[in-house]
Amino acid sequence: MNLRAVIASKIAPIYPMAKRWLHRFHGGVFPQYNKSLSTRNPIYPPLMPKELILPLPQAVGESALPIVKVGQRVLKNQLLAQADSKNQRQLVVPIHAPTSGIIAAIEPRTLPHASGMQALCLILQPDGQNQAIDNVLQVDGHWPKEPQALKDLLLHSGIIGMGGAGFPTYAKLPQQKGKITTLVINGAECEPFISCDDLLMQTQAKSIWLGAQITAQALGCQKIICGIENNKPKAIALMQAAADALAKEDNDVLPMHIQQVATVYPMGGQKQLVLEITGLELESGGHAIDQGLLMMNVATLRAIYRAVVFGEPLTSRLVTVSGEGLEDGFNIDALIGTPFTELTALAKPKSPINYPLIMGGPMMGVQMPDNHVPVLKTTNCVLANPPEARQMQMPCIRCGECMDACPINLLPQQMYWHAQGHEYAKVEKLNIKDCIECGCCSYVCPSHIPLVQYYRHAKAEIRAIKADAQAKELAKQRHEFRLERIEREKAEREARLKAKKEAVKQAPAMAPKSASGAAQAAAKARAAAKSSASNMSARDKAIQAAQAAAAKQQGQTDNDKKTKGQSLGTAKDKVIASDAAKKRAQAAAQAAAAKRAQNRAVAPVTEDLQVAPPNARDKAIAAAKDAANKIATQTTDLSSNDGQISPALAKEQARKAAIAKAREAALAHKKTDADTPKLANPQTGEPTETNNARQKAIAAAKAAAAKRAAKVQSEQSDSMDSKDSSR
Numbered sequence: 235m236n237l238r239a240v241i242a243s244k245i246a247p248i249y250p251m252a253k254r255w256l257h258r259f260h261g262g263v264f265p266q267y268n269k270s271l272s273t274r275n276p277i278y279p280p281l282m283p284k285e286l287i288l289p290l291p292q293a294v295g296e297s298a299l300p301i302v303k304v305g306q307r308v309l310k311n312q313l314l315a316q317a318d319s320k321n322q323r324q325l326v327v328p329i330h331a332p333t334s335g336i337i338a339a340i341e342p343r344t345l346p347h348a349s350g351m352q353a354l355c356l357i358l359q360p361d362g363q364n365q366a367i368d369n370v371l372q373v374d375g376h377w378p379k380e381p382q383a384l385k386d387l388l389l390h391s392g393i394i395g396m397g398g399a400g401f402p403t404y405a406k407l408p409q410q411k412g413k414i415t416t417l418v419i420n421g422a423e424c425e426p427f428i429s430c431d432d433l434l435m436q437t438q439a440k441s442i443w444l445g446a447q448i449t450a451q452a453l454g455c456q457k458i459i460c461g462i463e464n465n466k467p468k469a470i471a472l473m474q475a476a477a478d479a480l481a482k483e484d485n486d487v488l489p490m491h492i493q494q495v496a497t498v499y500p501m502g503g504q505k506q507l508v509l510e511i512t513g514l515e516l517e518s519g520g521h522a523i524d525q526g527l528l529m530m531n532v533a534t535l536r537a538i539y540r541a542v543v544f545g546e547p548l549t550s551r552l553v554t555v556s557g558e559g560l561e562d563g564f565n566i567d568a569l570i571g572t573p574f575t576e577l578t579a580l581a582k583p584k585s586p587i588n589y590p591l592i593m594g595g596p597m598m599g600v601q602m603p604d605n606h607v608p609v610l611k612t613t614n615c616v617l618a619n620p621p622e623a624r625q626m627q628m629p630c631i632r633c634g635e636c637m638d639a640c641p642i643n644l645l646p647q648q649m650y651w652h653a654q655g656h657e658y659a660k661v662e663k664l665n666i667k668d669c670i671e672c673g674c675c676s677y678v679c680p681s682h683i684p685l686v687q688y689y690r691h692a693k694a695e696i697r698a699i700k701a702d703a704q705a706k707e708l709a710k711q712r713h714e715f716r717l718e719r720i721e722r723e724k725a726e727r728e729a730r731l732k733a734k735k736e737a738v739k740q741a742p743a744m745a746p747k748s749a750s751g752a753a754q755a756a757a758k759a760r761a762a763a764k765s766s767a768s769n770m771s772a773r774d775k776a777i778q779a780a781q782a783a784a785a786k787q788q789g790q791t792d793n794d795k796k797t798k799g800q801s802l803g804t805a806k807d808k809v810i811a812s813d814a815a816k817k818r819a820q821a822a823a824q825a826a827a828a829k830r831a832q833n834r835a836v837a838p839v840t841e842d843l844q845v846a847p848p849n850a851r852d853k854a855i856a857a858a859k860d861a862a863n864k865i866a867t868q869t870t871d872l873s874s875n876d877g878q879i880s881p882a883l884a885k886e887q888a889r890k891a892a893i894a895k896a897r898e899a900a901l902a903h904k905k906t907d908a909d910t911p912k913l914a915n916p917q918t919g920e921p922t923e924t925n926n927a928r929q930k931a932i933a934a935a936k937a938a939a940a941k942r943a944a945k946v947q948s949e950q951s952d953s954m955d956s957k958d959s960s961r
C-alpha cells in the first residue's frame with residue numbers, strides 16, 4: 235500500500251470521500267459489496283434444467299435464423315440457428331445446442347429485458363444424456379496467426395462479449411495486425427454481489443491467460459495487462475501463479491502483468507480501468523482500439539481458449555446466483571437458456587420469490603418482468619433482492635453530490651432538470667450519450683431522485699426523435715427526387731417534341747424547290763402585293779411614293795455625310811431623322827398635289843399623251859367637262875330648233891350623247907395609258923408592281939371620272955327640263 239492509500243484509509247472514517255484519492259478517475263462510489271454471499275461456496279455442480287430457452291435475437295444485432303425443426307433431436311454443440319447469407323456480417327452470431335435433447339417448440343417467449351418484450355425462442359427439452367459433437371468448429375489445435383483467421387473462428391463459435399455489453403467478439407477485433415499494442419484483461423468485477431469473474435479467475439486462470447495469448451498473438455499485440463480489484467486477493471494470487479507457470483512453460487508467450495486497482499465502483503468500466511492501468515484517457519465517442527488498446531473480459535478470453543483449442547462453441551457460462559433473499563448463494567456453470575427460476579430454487583430462497591429478480595448487479599442490473607426468463611451469454615448474475623421500502627423522492631437541493639460522484643465528469647443535476655422538462659436538445663448538449671448508466675449519481679443523491687431512470691428515458695426519447703427526423707429527411711429526399719425526376723422527364727419530352735418540329739420544318743427547306751412551287755409562291759407574293767396596293771387610295775400612293783423619294787434623298791444625304799466622315803449620330807438621332815424625312819415626304823406630296831391642282835385650273839386638259847397629267851382622276855374630270863361643254867352646245871342648238879324635237883327626246887339624246895362621250899374619253903385615256911411606256915425596274919427591265927398598281931389606280935380614277943361626268947350631264951339635262959317646264 236502506497237503512502238496515498240495509507241493516508242486515504244486513515245482519513246476515510248472522518249471523510250468518506252477521501253477514498254477517491256485512491257484512484258485516478260473522477261467520482262465513483264463505495265457501496266456495500268456483499269460478494270461473500272456467493273464466494274463462500276464452491277462452484278455449483280452442473281445443472282440440467284427441465285427446458286432450455288434459446289432466444290433467436292442476441293444482445294446486439296439481428297436475429298439468427300433457425301435451421302432445426304420442432305421435434306428434431308439435437309446433440310450438444312450442434313448448430314441450431316445462424317445468420318443467413320445476406321446478413322452474415324450484421325452482428326449475428328450462431329446458436330448452438332447446450333446439451334442433447336429434442337426441439338420442443340419454436341415460439342415467442344419473454345426475453346430478459348426491461349421492456350418485457352417477447353421474441354421467437356428455440357425450446358430445447360434436454361434428454362439428460364448430454365451427448366455432444368466434439369470439435370464442432372473443426373479446429374486443429376493451432377493458434378490463428380492472423381486476425382482474420384481468429385475472427386472467422388470466433389464468428390462460428392458464437393462468442394460475444396460476456397462482460398455485459400454483448401457485442402459480437404469477431405466484430406470487435408481489428409483486421410489489421412499490429413493495430414493493438416496492449417490487450418487489457420478486465421478482472422475488476424466492481425458491482426456488488428457479483429463474483430463469477432472472481433471465481434473464474436480462481437479456477438480457470440490458465441485458460442484465461444491462454445485465451446489472452448491466443449488473441450494477443452493473432453492481433454500482434456506487445457503485452458497483456460490484467461486489472462484486478464484489490465478485494466480479490468485469491469484471484470490475484472492464482473492469476474499471478476498461472477502467468478508465471480505459463481511463462482516458464484513457453485518462452486514465446488507475450489509479457490503478462492497483473493495490476494491491482496482500487497476497489498471502487500465503477501472500476502470495471504472500460505474508460506475507468508484503462509485510465510487506471512495505463513493512464514490513457516479514452517476520448518468521448520472514440521474507440522479504445524483507435525488508441526491501440528483492446529479490453530476483454532476474463533470469461534470471454536476463456537471462451538476463446540475453448541473454441542480455439544477444443545473447437546467448442548459458447549454454450550455455457552459462469553453465473554452468480556445471489557441476493558438478500560437467498561440463503562445460499564453460489565456460482566454455477568449454467569447452460570445458456572437455463573431459466574432464472576430453476577437457478578434461484580437451488581439457492582434456498584428465504585421466502586417465495588414473488589418479486590422481480592434482477593439480471594446483473596444492484597447498480598446497473600435490470601429488473602425482470604417475468605422470472606421465468608433464460609440465462610443469456612451476457613448474464614453474469616441472477617440477483618434475488620426483496621424490494622425495500624421505497625424512500626420518498628424529494629426536490630433537488632442542488633447539493634452537487636451527483637456531480638462529484640459521476641465517473642464521466644458529467645453534470646447529472648442539469649441533465650435531470652432538462653430531462654424533467656422534456657428539453658432533450660439541451661440534455662443531448664450535456665453529453666448524455668457518454669453516460670454509462672452506472673447509477674453513482676442516484677446512489678449518492680440525498681433527495682432519493684432516481685436520476686438514472688430519467689437519463690434512460692431521455693436517451694430513448696432522443697433516439698426516437700432522431701429516428702423520426704431521419705425518417706422525415708428520407709421522405710423529403712424521396713419526394714424531392716421524385717419531383718426532380720418528373721421535371722427531368724418533362725424537359726426530355728419537350729426537347730424531343732421540339733426536335734421533331736424542327737425536323738418537320740427543315741425538311742421542305744432542305745428539299746429542292748420545284749419550279750411549279752416557286753412559281754406558285756411568286757404568284758402568291760404578287761397577288762398579296764397587288765391586294766395591298768389596290769387597297770390604297772391614289773392619294774396614299776402618291777404620298778407613299780413621295781415618302782420613298784424623300785427617304786431616298788435622305789439616304790443619299792446620309793451617305794454623303796458618311797462619305798464626308800460625319801457621324802450619323804445615335805439611335806435617337808436616327809429616329810428623329812426618320813421622322814423628319816417622313817414629314818418632308820408628306821410636305822412634298824402635298825406640294826405636288828397642290829401644283830397639280832393649280833395646273834388643272836390654269837391649263838386646259840390637253841390631248842397630248844406625251845404631256846398628259848400624271849393624275850388620271852384629273853384627266854378624267856377634264857375629259858368629262860369637255861364632253862359636257864360639247865353637249866351643252868348641242869343642246870343649245872336643239873333648243874333653237876323651234877319644236878322639231880320634243881324636250882324629253884332631246885333630254886334622252888343629250889344623256890346618251892354624254893355617256894357616249896364619256897366612254898370615248900375613257901377609252902381614249904385607256905389607250906393613252908396602254909400606249910404610255912410603263913416604268914420599268916431599272917435593274918431587271920421588267921414592269922414593277924408599283925407600276926401595275928398605278929395603272930389600276932388610273933383605270934379606277936377614269937371610271938370614277940366617267941361616272942361623275944355622266945352625273946353632271948344628267949344634272950344639266952334635269953336643269954334644262956326644269957327650264958322647259960317653266961316656260
Ligand code: SF4
Pocket residue numbers: 629630631632633634635636637646647650675678679680681682683
Ligand atoms: S445529488 Fe440529488 S439533490 Fe444533490 S444536486 Fe444531485 S440531483 Fe440534486
Ligand code: SF4
Pocket residue numbers: 636639640641642643644645646668669670671672673674675676685686689
Ligand atoms: S449514471 Fe451517468 S450521470 Fe450518473 S454518475 Fe453514472 S455516468 Fe454519471
